[in-house]
Amino acid sequence: MTSATLRHTVWILRGNPVTAFAAAGAFALCVLAVIGPWIVPYDPVASDVPNALLPPSAKYWAGTDQLGRDVFSRLIVAAGLDLAIAASAVTLSFVIGAVIGALCGYAGGRLDRYVGRFVDVLMAFPLFVLAMAMVAALGNRVENIVIATAIINLPFYIRFARAEVNVRRNAGWVEAARACGDSHVSVVLRFLLPNVLPAMAVQVSLNLGWAILNAAGLSFIGLGVSAPTPEWGIMVAEGARFISTGKWWLVAFPGLALMLTVLCFNLLGDGLRDILDPRMRT
């Protein structure tokens, strides 16, 4: 079975070079995020004022910042933090949202109406402002960025899971499962959720890119991660002060990193659905 899955994955990737590129990019990012701190050429937080604000060169691939820290090293190390924030926020909203959405979609009725209206209210707020307010209220810490990002993403997962489960709730195999002795809860958790996962995987992948942007955005305006820590949002925020004096590398490289990361996860989405859907296998 696992070798069949692997063969299928290879087949999908071969027929779809864009997905292959995105998958390779996302994989490389994850590897960098884990081993980054051990392979970077310089200490990302050690300042070296004599070498401040040097443009990109063979020695400093992406130049140095106002305190002489190597921008390239900071970029690599920052990948870990940004990915970790995004991944844990998305996991949190995915798990909670999928379960709540699936239950609503299956049960319908009053539960569905109440949750639906709550979700509508949540979505009526400008989400980034809502996240700012939550971080400000809960305290300026990384965990709170994760929680805020998770909460603002929650409505999408609830809606998505609800819609996907709703179209399947009257399928023959759902009734068959009930006839085979499964309770309603077990039908939702063991039958419906696994069947909506492929569709949700697409959402997760798109959402990861989005959550990274969100985390970077929050730290850009000074919420969440604080100054010396390498993080793409902060790097852009700090670099922005020097852009008028022509020190373009301070914002260009973290901006590029953000863009490529989001692009990779977005492109990965569609390919992921093909890989995870058992019906695509022959």
Next chain:
Amino acid sequence: MPRNDEEVPSSGRETMVTATASEPLLAIDDLHVRFSTRSGTVEAVRGVSLSVAAGETLGIVGESGSGKSVTAFAITRLLDAAGRISQGSIRFKGQDISKASSKQLRSLHGAAISMIFQNPRGALNPIRSVGRQIADAIMAHEPISASEGRARALDLLKAVLIRDPEKRLDAYPHELSGGMCQRVMIAMAIACEPALLIADEPTTGLDVTTQKTVMDLVARITAERGMAMILITHDLGLASRYCQRAVVMERGQVVEQAAPATLFSAPQHPYTKRLVAASPTATSTIADLAPEGASAVPAVELFRPKPAPGTPLLLEVQKLVKRYDGGVTAVDDVSFSIAAGESLGLVGESGSGKSTISRMICRLIDPSEGEILFDGRAIGSLPARDFHRSEFRRDIQIVFQDPTDSLNPRFNAFDCIAHPLRRLLGMKNGSALTGRVSECAERAGLPSELLERLPHQLSGGQKARVGIARAIACRPRLLVLDEPTAALDVSVQAVILQLLDRLRREDGLALLFVSHDLNVVRMMCERTVVLQNGRVVEQGESRTLFSAPATAYARELLDAVLHLGGPTARMPEPA
């Protein structure tokens, strides 16, 4: 729905057929259609040659995968992107259209060749009124004004005998019944007086009585207007009643062609023989359906232990009512009973409440009123929500209508069959479970090497077997069969019916057989309940009910059943 006249006007047809016999309207010569798929190229049509004379009705008969629809789509060049005509020619009025440009095809579609599809509701645009859609079809070929289009659409709706045509002009497809949607499709198809009408399974999915009125209408219209028709169907009864000539296709090839009367009374090709044998008729028995050479079902009398006096009936349904929100009463005061080992047929058209009843008995939904007694114990009042914990859960199992829809797409065949064993008998993975699953698969006729496959890797018949194996895994006492063969080819249906009959004899299983196919119910069931609009209109011994129905509705249902060798709607033998 207005009932149209039974008689088909046939004056003048004979002369027309003979007048144009020298030059056929449509001549297909050595047609090959290839599809490129992931596992290589598949040749769906392999050298088909056939011709249709002007005004003639040709039937193309075959089972799924025989290439009959692909042939039709090749004629209209509506093949999907992966398919292409690799060889052969299609000549329409002497002109080869197999290589026509898309511009030439556009003027051909609708005006010269038009199609009626299987699912009329799906083929209509849901957000445009039917009058406008019909007018659109005309305006695509003729420069007429909107008001003229509306007038023409009204005439067409009258021609297809829709009640209140003025009102229906502004109706949307969802406001019409399936039969009415098909009438609208027919109106669109004949709007520009095409010379050839291709009807691809036009009545599949419609009720038997609707099927009859729709087909009579099509036959009448084509006869009146001198149109030729290609009727594509899997139903030999339909072909034999409405076609002047029929070709039988198997795996992309024409294996036999003749007038239906000779074709189905004296089939020559082994495949046609098998197909004819597998089609239930008014008198056939389960054993008759056996493919030649295969071991027929032993004609043993039914094994049924005489119940001890005082033993309750296996299932008793008393005054069952199901009301849905919004005041719809789907099931209204239905009572019947089934003894252990007995098989009872539940027949009726769509909307008769038969599926709702089967789901209430399976305790998947709750009845609004009434009682269900199983083994003398009331189970109707136990909420469906908690019934999975009941000791009777394993005793009442169900086989669903659509084998594809009834299997979890992420479970392979083994897990599907093992599922009730794990849940209801608490069996753990191990040799006992594996043994029981392969035993059930074997009894359902599913080869053990298929157990690893996922549902989409199995054929329709194989999926049906998985569904049956799953239902018998826990050795139930009552098996509810909800249209178990409706989605299957006749030859597969024959095998599945025999399988069900054998299982029933071997296990002393009681069956509740829900179906709209009266021939099948007559063969499978000792007693039959006829439902209409949620009420029982008649019940009794199948033998008496089918030979001498007491109510008008039951008679109407029986009359609508098409039989092989029954009367032909048109002239029986064209010159």
